[in-house]
Amino acid sequence: MSDEPVIGVVGVGYVGLTTGACLSHLGHTVVCGDVDEEKINRLRNGEIPIVEHGLTEIVNEGITAGRLEFVVGATEVGERSDIVFLCVPTPEDRDGSADLSFIEAASAEIGPVLREGAIVVNKSTVPVGTTIVVGEVIQRADIKVVSNPEFLREGTAVNDFLHPDRVVVGADDRGAAENVAELYSSIETEIIITDAASAETIKYAANGFLAMKISFVNSVAAMCEAVGADVVDVVEGIGSDRRIGREFLQPGPGWGGSCFPKDSHSLVHLAETRGYGFSMMRSVIAVNDEQRERMVRKVQRAAGTNDLNGVTISVLGLTFKAGTDDLRDSPSLAIIGRLRELGATVRAYDPTTTGTLSQIQDSFLKGIEVQQSVDEAMREGDVLVILTEWPEFRSLDFERVKELLSGSAIVDTRNLLDSQSVRAAGLDYDGVGRKA
Numbered sequence: 001m002s003d004e005p006v007i008g009v010v011g012v013g014y015v016g017l018t019t020g021a022c023l024s025h026l027g028h029t030v031v032c033g034d035v036d037e038e039k040i041n042r043l044r045n046g047e048i049p050i051v052e053h054g055l056t057e058i059v060n061e062g063i064t065a066g067r068l069e070f071v072v073g074a075t076e077v078g079e080r081s082d083i084v085f086l087c088v089p090t091p092e093d094r095d096g097s098a099d100l101s102f103i104e105a106a107s108a109e110i111g112p113v114l115r116e117g118a119i120v121v122n123k124s125t126v127p128v129g130t131t132i133v134v135g136e137v138i139q140r141a142d143i144k145v146v147s148n149p150e151f152l153r154e155g156t157a158v159n160d161f162l163h164p165d166r167v168v169v170g171a172d173d174r175g176a177a178e179n180v181a182e183l184y185s186s187i188e189t190e191i192i193i194t195d196a197a198s199a200e201t202i203k204y205a206a207n208g209f210l211a212m213k214i215s216f217v218n219s220v221a222a223m224c225e226a227v228g229a230d231v232v233d234v235v236e237g238i239g240s241d242r243r244i245g246r247e248f249l250q251p252g253p254g255w256g257g258s259c260f261p262k263d264s265h266s267l268v269h270l271a272e273t274r275g276y277g278f279s280m281m282r283s284v285i286a287v288n289d290e291q292r293e294r295m296v297r298k299v300q301r302a303a304g305t306n307d308l309n310g311v312t313i314s315v316l317g318l319t320f321k322a323g324t325d326d327l328r329d330s331p332s333l334a335i336i337g338r339l340r341e342l343g344a345t346v347r348a349y350d351p352t353t354t355g356t357l358s359q360i361q362d363s364f365l366k367g368i369e370v371q372q373s374v375d376e377a378m379r380e381g382d383v384l385v386i387l388t389e390w391p392e393f394r395s396l397d398f399e400r401v402k403e404l405l406s407g408s409a410i411v412d413t414r415n416l417l418d419s420q421s422v423r424a425a426g427l428d429y430d431g432v433g434r435k436a
């Protein structure tokens with residue numbers, strides 16, 4: 001391997017684009033490829049197709065410096081690179097397993113054209129054993145396959161990449177793992193080198209543990225409501241124990257997004273196929289499903305009726321969390337779907353979905369009356385429901401809320417508002433795990 005290997009990235013979604021741009025920011029030469037020609041053309045002009053803090057700047061920096069290039073397809077990436085990162089989607093299959101067809105197709109495309117002695121890196125989240133699958137597809141003894149899982153959060157992905165808590169590199173060939181680890185040498189962080197199966201397991205175990213923390217705190221919030229305690233104080237009290245920590249203990253409408261739901265199902269599926277039931281992970285998922293239903297019941301209570309026919313619900317927030325425009329597996333959309341099944345009309349606003357007619361016709365949003373402002377979403381709603389923690393919703397003008405809403409109830413599934421101020425303004429307030 002040359003001293004300055006050329007890096008390839010196949011798939012320029014959230015993970016691939018961040019990986020490519022950040023590696024070029026670290027001084028590497030990077031070629032990124034994707035089947036979506038329109039996306040590639042936009043990227044060549046420095047147009048970023050997603051909302052991701054700081055990404056536009058480093059993509060443009062890389063293009064201007066001549067270190068970051070975008071090409072159509074995977075073949076050219078394979079031909080020109082010494083280390084190729086696979087960052088293609090691994091969606092959930094009907095049985096809960098991860099669909100590896102994109103990984104296999106990309107591996108088959110680059111396999112025959114890869115440079116002698118090149119390294120292929122699985123960056124996408126994949127089941128344990130996928131480095132072996134990729135090796136079998138490529139079928140070349142000179143090519144080594146490495147697992148280098150990502151721990152990037154959407155919205156803070158650039159910062160997470162450049163200032164990670166750790167970098168994990170796993171391979172059954174130590175030399176190949178060290179070559180990949182070397183790419184991160186200018187970052188000050190702990191580099192953990194393992195075998196391939198352990199690296200793949202680390203990724204699933206990390207996401208599983210984080211999802212468990214949230215399901216746990218959501219269960220504690222339910223307990224708080226049952227016994228008259230306040231979850232904010234409880235989290236403060238347990239989080240100050242360093243063994244527990246304060247992070248990822250924010251109660252809410254349940255976890256969602258493009259990773260936790262699919263990874264938790266895939267983890268259970270993987271364990272079951274190897275003869276282990278993983279009852280804890282199944283409970284973590286069940287608690288999350290329950291949590292969404294609990295939020296629906298809160299809205300029914302606030303509306304004063306279980307049958308929501310003729311009831312208008314004003315929703316603030318559609319994305320799965322703040323700081324991203326990603327709607328995939330958003331708890332907000334799941335809860336809205338249930339409210340609509342119960343007959344409700346839903347009028348919603350999200351700062352990233354104010355948009356054009358074509359966005360509003362997006363299949364994720366079908367049937368929702370997407371509005372252009374908070375005021376429009378609140379107009380004549382019977383209940384106001386906050387489903388995503390966008391900071392701008394924190395500073396709601398309660399006099400305006402009273403003026404625009406037909407009803408007087410707020411369901412705050414993110415505990416974003418100060419309950420006392422809401423009540424002092426003469427509105428009804430229900431948060432998650434908050435003292436009544």
Ligand code: UGA
Binds near residue numbers: 151247248250251
């Ligand atoms: C998650 C992980 O945090 C990343 O480390 C990982 O790399 C990524 O998945 C992935 O596998 O690619 P992300 O999906 O961007 O990142 O979102 P998170 O910030 O982890 O939030 C996940 C969900 O949990 C969201 O619905 C969020 O609202 C919810 N959440 C998070 C809570 O309800 N409470 C919390 O305290 C934290």
